[in-house]
Amino acid sequence: MTVSLYYRQDGPDALVACALEEMLLLYHRPSGQTHMVISPVPEILGELTAGPLAAGEIVDRLAQRYELGARDQAVGAVEAHLAEMTALGLVRAA
Amino acid sequence: MNALPLVRALREPASAATLDVPGWNALIAMARAERLIGTLAFRLADQPLPPAMQPILADARIDAERESRQALWEADRAAEAIKPLGLPLLLLKGTAYAAAGLKAGEGRFIGDLDILVPRASMPAVERSLLDAGWEWVKSDPYDDAYYRQWMHELPPLIHSSRDRMIDVHHTILPLTARQRPDAEAIMAEAVPITGQLSMLSAEDRICHAAAHLLADGDLAGGLRNLWDIHCLLKDVDAEGLEERARRHGLLPHVRQARRLAEALYGAGARLTPWDRLVRARLLARDGWGRETHKLLRFGFYLRSHWLRMPPAMLARHLWTKWRKGHRPA
Amino acid sequence: MRHSLFLKIGPATFRIGSAWRQPLDHLKTLYADYPAADGGITDFTVRLEPSAFLRRWVRPSIFITGDHGLADAAPMSLDHGLLAAEMGMNLQMALGWRRHLLLHASSVEKDGRALVMTGESGSGKSTLAAQLGERGWRLMGDEFALLDLLTGELLPFPRLVSLKNGAIGVLAAEAPSARLGPLLTGTAKGDICHLVPRADAIVRMGERARPSMLLFPRFGHEAAVRPVGQGEVFMRLTQASTNYVALGEPGFAALTRFVQAVPSHALDFRSGEEAIDMVERLWAMRE
Numbered sequence: 001m002t003v004s005l006y007y008r009q010d011g012p013d014a015l016v017a018c019a020l021e022e023m024l025l026l027y028h029r030p031s032g033q034t035h036m037v038i039s040p041v042p043e044i045l046g047e048l049t050a051g052p053l054a055a056g057e058i059v060d061r062l063a064q065r066y067e068l069g070a071r072d073q074a075v076g077a078v079e080a081h082l083a084e085m086t087a088l089g090l091v092r093a094a
Numbered sequence: 095m096n097a098l099p100l101v102r103a104l105r106e107p108a109s110a111a112t113l114d115v116p117g118w119n120a121l122i123a124m125a126r127a128e129r130l131i132g133t134l135a136f137r138l139a140d141q142p143l144p145p146a147m148q149p150i151l152a153d154a155r156i157d158a159e160r161e162s163r164q165a166l167w168e169a170d171r172a173a174e175a176i177k178p179l180g181l182p183l184l185l186l187k188g189t190a191y192a193a194a195g196l197k198a199g200e201g202r203f204i205g206d207l208d209i210l211v212p213r214a215s216m217p218a219v220e221r222s223l224l225d226a227g228w229e230w231v232k233s234d235p236y237d238d239a240y241y242r243q244w245m246h247e248l249p250p251l252i253h254s255s256r257d258r259m260i261d262v263h264h265t266i267l268p269l270t271a272r273q274r275p276d277a278e279a280i281m282a283e284a285v286p287i288t289g290q291l292s293m294l295s296a297e298d299r300i301c302h303a304a305a306h307l308l309a310d311g312d313l314a315g316g317l318r319n320l321w322d323i324h325c326l327l328k329d330v331d332a333e334g335l336e337e338r339a340r341r342h343g344l345l346p347h348v349r350q351a352r353r354l355a356e357a358l359y360g361a362g363a364r365l366t367p368w369d370r371l372v373r374a375r376l377l378a379r380d381g382w383g384r385e386t387h388k389l390l391r392f393g394f395y396l397r398s399h400w401l402r403m404p405p406a407m408l409a410r411h412l413w414t415k416w417r418k419g420h421r422p423a
Numbered sequence: 424m425r426h427s428l429f430l431k432i433g434p435a436t437f438r439i440g441s442a443w444r445q446p447l448d449h450l451k452t453l454y455a456d457y458p459a460a461d462g463g464i465t466d467f468t469v470r471l472e473p474s475a476f477l478r479r480w481v482r483p484s485i486f487i488t489g490d491h492g493l494a495d496a497a498p499m500s501l502d503h504g505l506l507a508a509e510m511g512m513n514l515q516m517a518l519g520w521r522r523h524l525l526l527h528a529s530s531v532e533k534d535g536r537a538l539v540m541t542g543e544s545g546s547g548k549s550t551l552a553a554q555l556g557e558r559g560w561r562l563m564g565d566e567f568a569l570l571d572l573l574t575g576e577l578l579p580f581p582r583l584v585s586l587k588n589g590a591i592g593v594l595a596a597e598a599p600s601a602r603l604g605p606l607l608t609g610t611a612k613g614d615i616c617h618l619v620p621r622a623d624a625i626v627r628m629g630e631r632a633r634p635s636m637l638l639f640p641r642f643g644h645e646a647a648v649r650p651v652g653q654g655e656v657f658m659r660l661t662q663a664s665t666n667y668v669a670l671g672e673p674g675f676a677a678l679t680r681f682v683q684a685v686p687s688h689a690l691d692f693r694s695g696e697e698a699i700d701m702v703e704r705l706w707a708m709r710e
Binding site for chain 3: 147
């Protein structure tokens with residue numbers, strides 16, 4: 001299997017979001033599934049609204065606003081989130 | 095009472111105006127039992143209806159929307175899973191109709207995801223699906239061996255988190271059946287729906303639906319399958335269909351399906367005595383949604399196994415099933 | 424079918440067919456004060472059938488089904504026919520209702536405001552609602568609360584209250600015996616007795632209320648009140664809803680709005696009196 005580097009959103013209108021205290025609820029229209037997510041998933045999704053990005057690019061963008069620590073570790077963590085989100089269909093390999 | 099009121103309402107929506115209250119209640123119960131309530135809701139959308147019918151049909155439309163959404167999502171997930179294999183996802187039945195926006199898909203109940211893959215690709219597809227979260231439903235070794243040896247599909251898989259089933263077929267009839275449809279030709283003629291999804295050609299859609307209805311199953315859900323055929327017939331010309339059906343060895347089935355579809359949902363047709371028996375079985379449903387004609391139903395249940403298997407194998411199969419406590423409904 | 428009966432409960436209507444007379448006779452008596460639904464188009468058909476051919480006569484045994492059914496539903500004895508009919512109606516609502524978000528919850532109303540209680544079977548939500556229904560509140564329902572998808576209002580579904588085991592004695596001490604059905608012993612859930620809601624609950628079964636408080640009662644624990652986070656409330660309510668997934672986006676919108684608008688508490692208690700006290704105090708303190 002090839003590992004793809006770029007990820008994109010699943011369509012511009014695919015998600016409806018609703019904040020409940022510290023949680024973010026996402027209703028995913030194509031699947032009809034509801035997902036409950038916490039930081040940094042909303043931030044990663046936010047970056048992807050601009051267009052397809054690789055994990056490293058997402059980290060670089062997030063680093064402008066947040067203290068992320070060591071870049072390698074942050075990239076690994078974002079990769080892991082992206083893999084999970086891909087399995088759920090929230091993002092796709094571009 | 096039989097299911098004729100349901101058939102009539104589907105054929106001629108304006109006829110529903112003549113129904114009285116018990117007639118409406120019977121129609122709803124039959125349509126739900128035959129899983130045709132969503133289709134009925136679409137058919138009656140522009141008819142003047144008693145006020146109490148509006149919310150009932152609106153509910154059915156909500157369910158149909160969900161059916162379609164979930165089916166398309168499962169197709170999307172399966173297509174993603176097998177993407178690395180470079181195969182398009184060849185959809186069968188309800189999911190194909192919904193994905194392609196065919197009339198047969200309007201309001202249709204869609205159960206499992208059925209796909210067709212080349213026999214040589216079965217192991218790779220199986221592995222890709224297992225990697226993407228699908229798992230085996232049955233753990234019974236007899237069933238598993240039976241499927242792999244004699245059926246035209248993998249044992250059913252279910253997705254571990256979404257709880258939806260997928261049936262992976264490599265042809266459209268069991269290998270034990272008497273007819274041998276040309277699976278390679280079916281796949282060669284498949285038509286694309288989107289970049290990743292495809293479906294059978296218009297002729298093969300009917301051959302498959304007719305084979306499924308008349309050469310394979312016990313006619314459970316037959317009114318719905320026949321409605322599919324009625325809708326699908328609009329996309330083919332008679333000659334092309336006959337030629338295709340002959341090639342698959344399904345000509346008698348396709349012809350019978352056409353006669354029955356014409357008789358029940360169309361302008362009428364001359365029926366043979368055997369057609370009439372099938373028709374009686376299709377209509378065996380009363381105004382409470384109950385199955386009627388138990389003996390006729392049982393006859394078709396036995397026949398469905400007879401059609402799939404040589405007699406000695408059938409006896410062995412039914413015996414094994416019986417010991418495991420399976421009884422026909 | 425051989426015997427049939429039409430019922431209207433809240434916004435839903437039922438056509439109940441039965442192979443036997445007895446279950447419908449019980450229903451007729453207990454639902455006597457409900458508005459008649461005869462002669463109308465009904466939302467659901469319920470069927471009480473013999474579980475096998477001979478089971479109409481020999482050790483009669485009921486298979487509950489209808490428009491919606493469960494293939495593996497356990498057959499019930501004819502002595503529990505009333506319960507079977509009630510379960511048949513519940514089954515149709517749980518599996519087929521799409522007009523509102525359906526929450527497995529009890530609810531009571533006062534001054535146009537509704538108190539909703541949800542929890543597992545045995546949490547005490549049903550008994551508590553029944554008791555409040557005898558003490559100045561209007562019982563909206565002991566089993567299902569229906570949430571309007573557009574307005575967020577709560578609709579009543581005041582079917583018979585299904586009292587189990589210890590709750591039977593508690594309510595028998597408060598409600599006149601004329602409102603109690605026959606005692607059904609030895610059911611899958613122990614003893615069951617049905618209670619007809621008070622007249623105002625039946626007369627006003629078309630009257631909605633704005634949900635103003637959500638409680639998660641838990642019987643058998645030291646008295647305590649705890650706040651519940653919105654995320655947890657949302658999760659527990661999706662689990663308590665039988666049609667949340669089926670409704671899709673409108674269900675999501677209705678439920679998130681409910682969670683954001685309605686204050687929630689977990690309520691542990693040891694006795695009904697204690698719980699009623701706590702409920703009344705919480706209710707008085709709500710802004």
